[in-house]
Amino acid sequence: MTTLEPEPVAREVRFPDPYEIETPAGAEGWEEMYPYYLRFLPQRREADGGRTWFRDGMHFPEPMPPFDIVSAEQAFMSTGVMNTRVFALPPALGLDFRVLNGYMYMSALGVEDPAEIGRRAEEFAVRVGHYYKNWPSLYAAWEDKVKEQIAALKAITLPALGDFEPVENVLAGRGITEANDLLVAYQRVLASIDAVWNLHSEMLNMGYAAYLNFLMTVKGHFPEITDQAVAQMVSGVNVLLFRPDDELKRLAHKAIELGVTQQVTSAADFASLRADLGGSEAGIAWLKEWETSADPWFNFSYGNGFYHHHRSWSDDPTFPLAMVKEYIGRIVAGENLDRPLAEVEAQRDAVTAQYRDLIPAGPDRDAFDEALGLSKVVFPYVENHNFYIEHWYMTEFWRKMREFGDLFVRFGFFDRAEDVFFLRRTEVHDALVDLQIAWSAGGPPIGPVHWPPIVAERRRVIDALKHWTAPPALGPAPGEIVEPMTIMLWGITNDQVERWLAAAAAGDQTVLEGFAGAPGIAEGPARVVLSPDQLDELVEGEILVAPITSPSWTPVFARIKGAVSDIGGIMCHAAIVSREYGLPAVVGTGNATATIRTGQRIRVDGNVGVVTVLDD
Amino acid sequence: MAPKRIAWFEELRISDRPSAGGKCASLGELIAAGIPVPLGFTVTAQAWAEVIEFADLGHRIGDLTRAVDPNSSSALREVRQQAVEIIHGATLPPGLEEDIREAYATLCARTGRDDLPVAVRSSAVAEDGAANSFAGQQETYLWVQGADQVVLRVRDCWASLFTPQAVAYRAKLDQAHRDEAVKMAVGVQEMVDAEVAGVAFTVSPTTGDPSVMAVNASWGLGEAVVSGEVTPDEFWLSKIGLTVTRKTVTHKAHRCVPAPTGRGTQIVDVPADIADSPCLSDELLHELGEIALRVEKHYGTAQDIEWALARDPDGSHRFMLLQSRPETVNQATRAAIQERTAARTAGAQAYLSVLKGLGLPGQGPG
Numbered sequence: 001m002t003t004l005e006p007e008p009v010a011r012e013v014r015f016p017d018p019y020e021i022e023t024p025a026g027a028e029g030w031e032e033m034y035p036y037y038l039r040f041l042p043q044r045r046e047a048d049g050g051r052t053w054f055r056d057g058m059h060f061p062e063p064m065p066p067f068d069i070v071s072a073e074q075a076f077m078s079t080g081v082m083n084t085r086v087f088a089l090p091p092a093l094g095l096d097f098r099v100l101n102g103y104m105y106m107s108a109l110g111v112e113d114p115a116e117i118g119r120r121a122e123e124f125a126v127r128v129g130h131y132y133k134n135w136p137s138l139y140a141a142w143e144d145k146v147k148e149q150i151a152a153l154k155a156i157t158l159p160a161l162g163d164f165e166p167v168e169n170v171l172a173g174r175g176i177t178e179a180n181d182l183l184v185a186y187q188r189v190l191a192s193i194d195a196v197w198n199l200h201s202e203m204l205n206m207g208y209a210a211y212l213n214f215l216m217t218v219k220g221h222f223p224e225i226t227d228q229a230v231a232q233m234v235s236g237v238n239v240l241l242f243r244p245d246d247e248l249k250r251l252a253h254k255a256i257e258l259g260v261t262q263q264v265t266s267a268a269d270f271a272s273l274r275a276d277l278g279g280s281e282a283g284i285a286w287l288k289e290w291e292t293s294a295d296p297w298f299n300f301s302y303g304n305g306f307y308h309h310h311r312s313w314s315d316d317p318t319f320p321l322a323m324v325k326e327y328i329g330r331i332v333a334g335e336n337l338d339r340p341l342a343e344v345e346a347q348r349d350a351v352t353a354q355y356r357d358l359i360p361a362g363p364d365r366d367a368f369d370e371a372l373g374l375s376k377v378v379f380p381y382v383e384n385h386n387f388y389i390e391h392w393y394m395t396e397f398w399r400k401m402r403e404f405g406d407l408f409v410r411f412g413f414f415d416r417a418e419d420v421f422f423l424r425r426t427e428v429h430d431a432l433v434d435l436q437i438a439w440s441a442g443g444p445p446i447g448p449v450h451w452p453p454i455v456a457e458r459r460r461v462i463d464a465l466k467h468w469t470a471p472p473a474l475g476p477a478p479g480e481i482v483e484p485m486t487i488m489l490w491g492i493t494n495d496q497v498e499r500w501l502a503a504a505a506a507g508d509q510t511v512l513e514g515f516a517g518a519p520g521i522a523e524g525p526a527r528v529v530l531s532p533d534q535l536d537e538l539v540e541g542e543i544l545v546a547p548i549t550s551p552s553w554t555p556v557f558a559r560i561k562g563a564v565s566d567i568g569g570i571m572c573h574a575a576i577v578s579r580e581y582g583l584p585a586v587v588g589t590g591n592a593t594a595t596i597r598t599g600q601r602i603r604v605d606g607n608v609g610v611v612t613v614l615d616d
Numbered sequence: 617m618a619p620k621r622i623a624w625f626e627e628l629r630i631s632d633r634p635s636a637g638g639k640c641a642s643l644g645e646l647i648a649a650g651i652p653v654p655l656g657f658t659v660t661a662q663a664w665a666e667v668i669e670f671a672d673l674g675h676r677i678g679d680l681t682r683a684v685d686p687n688s689s690s691a692l693r694e695v696r697q698q699a700v701e702i703i704h705g706a707t708l709p710p711g712l713e714e715d716i717r718e719a720y721a722t723l724c725a726r727t728g729r730d731d732l733p734v735a736v737r738s739s740a741v742a743e744d745g746a747a748n749s750f751a752g753q754q755e756t757y758l759w760v761q762g763a764d765q766v767v768l769r770v771r772d773c774w775a776s777l778f779t780p781q782a783v784a785y786r787a788k789l790d791q792a793h794r795d796e797a798v799k800m801a802v803g804v805q806e807m808v809d810a811e812v813a814g815v816a817f818t819v820s821p822t823t824g825d826p827s828v829m830a831v832n833a834s835w836g837l838g839e840a841v842v843s844g845e846v847t848p849d850e851f852w853l854s855k856i857g858l859t860v861t862r863k864t865v866t867h868k869a870h871r872c873v874p875a876p877t878g879r880g881t882q883i884v885d886v887p888a889d890i891a892d893s894p895c896l897s898d899e900l901l902h903e904l905g906e907i908a909l910r911v912e913k914h915y916g917t918a919q920d921i922e923w924a925l926a927r928d929p930d931g932s933h934r935f936m937l938l939q940s941r942p943e944t945v946n947q948a949t950r951a952a953i954q955e956r957t958a959a960r961t962a963g964a965q966a967y968l969s970v971l972k973g974l975g976l977p978g979q980g981p982g
Contacts, residue, residue: 223823226861229854354856358826519859607861 015473015501018100019049026464030102033066033458035424038073038099052478053098053105055470058567059306061547062531063102063465066458067401067421067428070190071306071394072097072104074197082201084109087131088123089205102465105474131206132374139203139381146199146388153192153396158185158403161411161439179436186432189400190425196397200389207382214371221359221368226607228516228575233352234375238341240387241577244300244313245554247293248320249337252327254289258282261332265325270317296392302532303550305390308402308421310532310550312395319535323555404428411435412448414455422455472590477501512589512596514564516609517575520584522562523603523614526596543604545596549577557581562604564592564611578606586611621663621712622719625656625805635660637739637801642940649914651907652936655726656734656805657719659770661741663712664800667774671706677778686787692780699778704771716770717763720804731761733807733874735938736769738776741799758837758881759807759874766804773802808936809874810924812895813838814848816908817943818855819918826918828861829853829905833895835886836871838922838938846870849895858905865894900925904935911940918943 018040023030031039040048060072080094093109111117131138159178160166169177215230255264260282267273277283294314302319303310313320327337352372359365405417413431414420420428431447438445478497527542529535535556538544543562544553554577557563563578563585578585584606586592592611596602601614620635628636628644636644640658647653668674677699684691724732737756755776757769776782777798786794814833819826832848834841841848846869852862868891875882896904904923912919920943924936 222825222827224820224825224828224852224861226854229856351856355827358855607859 014476015052016471017049018053018098018105018474019045021100021471021474024101024464024468027101027461027468029457030461030465033102033424033461034064034069034099035426038069038097040098040100048098049475051096051107051475053107053474055472055474056097056104056106056567057470057472058548059304060104061304061567062307063462063468064099064104065308065421065462066424068307069099070193070425072099074193075200075306076106078197078201079205081198082205086202087127087206088120089209090117090121090124100474101468101470102462103468103470107475128206128209131203132210132377135203135377135381142199142203142381143388146196146393149192149196149199150393150396153189153196153393153400156185156188156192156400158182158407161407161435177440179440182432182436182439183429186404186429189397189404193397196389196393200385203378203381204385207378210371210374210378211382214375217368217371218355221364222355225355226516226519228519228606229351229355231575232348233355233372234379235348236379236383240384242339242554243387244293244297244320245323246339247297248323248555249327251286251289251293251324252331252337254286255324255328256331258286260286261328264321265328267321270321273321299392299395300387301391301395301550302535302553304548305394308398308418311398312391314395315399319555322536326555326558404432408435408447411438411445413445413451415452419451419455422458423451469591469594473497510613512564512586512592512611512613514586514589514592514609514611515575516606517563517565517585517587518578518583518606520562520582520606521603522584522606523601524561526564526598526600526602527560528593528596528598530593543602545592545598545602547593553577554581557583562606563587564589564596564602564604566590566592566594621660621666622715623658623660624719625653625658625803628658633743634741634799635662635801637661637741637803638743638941639737639739639939640801640803641739643803643805643937645914646911646937646940649910651911651914652934654735654806654808654936654938655723656803657723658739659716659802659804661799661801663715664774664802666709666712667706668798670709671702673702673706676702681778681783681786684783684787686784689780692783695783696778696780700775703775703778704768713767716767716804720763720766723804723806727806733759733761733809733878734766734804735807736760736766736773737803737805738773739801739803741801742796756839758839759879761878765879770802770804774800805938807874808924808926808938810837811835811927811933813922813924814841816904816921816923817918818908818912818921819943820852821943827855829855829908831896831901831904834868834871835890835895836873837881838872838924839881840870840872840883851894851896851901853901853905855905855909858902858909860898860901863894865892867892868895896925900933900935907935907937911937915940915942 019042056072059075064072076095076097083089084093091111093111095106095108097104097106099105111120159181161178161182165177211234214234215227218225218230218233255261260277260280263276263283264273264286267276274287277287294317298313298317298320300313301310302312302316330337356365356368359368401420402417405414405420408414408420408431409417413435423431431451434445434447437443522543524541524543526545527538528545529538530547532550532553535553538556538559540559541561542559543564544556544560545564547566549563549565557577558581560583562583565585565587566589567587575585575587584604586604586606586609589611596611596613603612603614605611623632623636623640625640625644626647628641629648630641630645632644633641636658640656643653643656680695680698684695686692720732720734723734724730735756735758738754740754755773757772760766760769777800786797789797812833812835814831815838816832817830820828821830829852831851831853832841833851834846834848840846847866849866849868850862850864851860853859854861868886870883871886872881872883874880904925907923908919908921911921919940921937922939924938925933926936927933
């Protein structure tokens with residue numbers, strides 16, 4: 001007999017104690033890559049060891065390079081300041097976060113005192129009320145603010161640091177020198193990311209809260225409704241995350257129109273294609289179309305934007321070019337690549353109407369309409385912010401930081417520009433001061449003898465940490481989980497915790513449970529993809545198994561039969577994209593990439609959220 | 617016009633309960649709604665009333681039951697024995713037996729089969745389910761063949777009013793309710809040789825969720841499910857799009873099939889190769905779900921449906937509904953579930969209650 005109900009688990013069960021976890025072999029000394037305030041310090045063993053910590057593998061699936069942790073700091077800090085200080089969520093503050101063996105863990109801070117909850121509720125009503133009532137205009141303003149920030153970041157220029165201060169500075173009597181410009185440029189970059197992450201979180205929690213409100217309204221009437229059915233009712237059909245893929249299809253059509261398919265489909269890489277097409281009018285016209293698409297739409301991370309090495313389509317056009325080739329072939333073969341937007345929308349509205357009809361007319365149906373209406377108002381922001389921040393802005397951010405890397409390479413600090421990401425942000429500051437001093441005085445910087453062995457060692461440690469399997473949670477089993485972001489985005493619910501505990505207790509690895517991200521059932525060989533550079537290995541008909549998929553992987557969804565992720569709730573990108581593509585998806589399984597091996601036959605049941613390993 | 621002794625299902629509507637009993641009236645209503653139901657007729661409550669009057673059963677059995685001590689099980693058994701003898705030995709009003717035989721012959725002709733196997737079932741007139749149960753009005757005889765057997769089983773259904781528990785139950789009632797409790801119709805319907813059978817609820821029996829449907833199914837006739845002989849497969853469907861959302865496939869060791877004698881049924885082992893297989897495919901569940909939704913829509917309220925899947929010799933299949941009645945979900949269960957949900961989300965609720973007081977911009981769908 002097969003049963004799909006999770007086994008009940010006794011509450012005494014604990015997740016591993018963060019203070020008992022050992023350092024993986026070869027990763028000794030990992031701690032010095034991260035600031036003191038992010039580590040489980042022995043002095044805080046009693047306080048931190050007594051709390052529940054959830055791994056944030058959704059945003060941070062890999063060990064953090066020392067500089068990249070700035071993205072984690074910004075993400076958690078901005079969520080925190082909005083919850084705690086800006087909107088005064090009554091029962092929830094922000095999230096504490098720590099790094100353990102290179103992996104990010106978070107722990108929610110709550111408000112227990114009813115009087116304090118009441119005080120916060122008054123503030124919350126005024127502040128959040130203003131946002132909800134003026135949402136469309138605030139969202140329009142938000143888009144402008146983000147675009148301004150991106151333009152400002154791109155405008156930050158690093159000083160030339162040639163043999164002499166530029167003569168025009170001297171003739172203008174400027175006084176302030178390029179040595180100062182260098183430091184200011186770095187400070188402006190750090191201030192920029194800090195500002196942009198404030199914007200990222202400005203409206204996000206309210207968006208999720210409105211959604212949670214709808215979810216709970218619906219669950220009150222339909223206790224057994226799947227999360228995916230609820231999500232479907234509010235999902236937009238024309239989401240920015242699909243735009244880059246639409247641009248690839250547009251470029252395929254343009255190539256046919258301009259008669260350059262031969263050159264495009266036979267190109268070895270983008271550089272040779274550019275050279276090839278540069279000689280003809282039609283070729284130049286197509287390249288212009290490419291540039292139009294690329295800015296901003298190819299600022300689309302291969303990963304999730306939180307790591308410097310995830311890169312984007314514009315940093316590395318291999319993948320978009322391959323997809324344009326594939327789309328050309330499919331168009332020539334007579335396939336219609338257009339997404340049936342009207343159909344998807346009509347289907348969504350039909351499903352919504354069917355549920356609505358099951359609710360008795362009167363106050364209950366009115367409440368449903370109100371909750372749905374609010375969700376629809378906030379959803380464009382919820383669905384689109386990710387492209388603006390994680391993809392577009394972060395692509396520009398890492399690019400700007402590589403300019404500092406190039407400068408360090410020029411002055412002999414490192415061999416590779418990428419090495420800059422193996423310094424902590426305060427260490428980058430130190431190295432810049434080193435460079436300032438050296439350039440100013442005309443002597444040699446000290447960095448070139450100091451940093452290379454440290455960077456080499458840290459690269460080795462990060463590699464060792466990659467092979468460590470981070471537990472989904474640490475510390476005692478939690479009480480009720482109420483923080484909306486935790487539930488909606490990370491998919492950490494009371495039921496999910498029970499499943500993790502059950503899995504830890506049972507050790508059964510042939511059936512994995514997660515969230516029903518997108519409906520349907522598929523069977524096929526698994527392809528475990530741990531990083532974007534493995535995407536090429538995906539063969540038609542395989543099932544993608546990944547820690548978390550990135551929206552920029554969207555085009556490969558045309559090739560696969562289903563998707564499984566370690567991390568993510570029903571609003572995560574894998575689920576959104578799978579629903580759009582009509583592929584079954586199970587998200588938030590916790591440990592699919594550690595359990596499933598490439599080549600194993602698996603079954604993905606996106607109706608109930610179960611993955612079964614069918615053979616070895 | 618004098619009330620009819622025999623009524624064909626297709627002539628009946630739900631309002632005919634006083635003459636046809638709830639079971640048969642509901643089948644008539646289903647036919648009117650275009651739902652597939654086995655062919656059949658009712659020997660009405662009027663016919664039974666005529667029997668009582670013609671054979672003077674009111675006195676002969678009434679004297680027996682009035683005198684019995686409802687706490688003495690041996691006395692009750694004795695009453696039953698005598699009542700069965702009286703009912704089976706009673707001379708029926710002129711023409712009634714012929715009417716039943718003629719209706720059966722017509723049924724055979726309509727289905728194109730001599731000696732058509734039929735199910736003969738009591739069909740209670742009283743609304744009270746508990747009364748029906750105690751009054752023996754749930755009696756069903758399966759795989760009855762030939763006019764003689766049909767008449768015999770109709771008499772058995774009448775006699776089932778005098779089981780010890782029925783007599784004891786009625787002894788506690790006042791006269792008006794007692795009179796009501798002995799009114800009964802008998803349904804005679806084409807037997808469905810079910811490959812698979814079971815029940816369907818058009819609302820979650822565990823949480824009362826109106827957007828889901830639960831189906832229990834097992835191999836063979838539905839009696840194996842109803843009697844608890846097997847743990848049936850359990851399927852859950854979402855009413856929206858009628859997709860299967862959950863399956864629990866059990867080991868179904870036994871099934872109820874027609875007896876080799878051609879009369880009655882027996883429980884046999886299920887062949888090993890199908891005992892652990894789901895007995896309905898997603899396609900069939902979809903088809904059954906559509907029928908169940910039509911029934912629910914027709915009545916405007918959630919239904920508890922008995923169904924059977926017949927496999928014809930040419931390999932085609934058809935679903936038949938054997939019965940449908942309003943499903944009253946256990947309200948206490950539903951309240952408990954809601955309380956648990958509320959407790960689990962208490963923190964979020966506190967937060968969201970603030971949201972709800974804001975008078976937010978809402979727009980209805982469409």
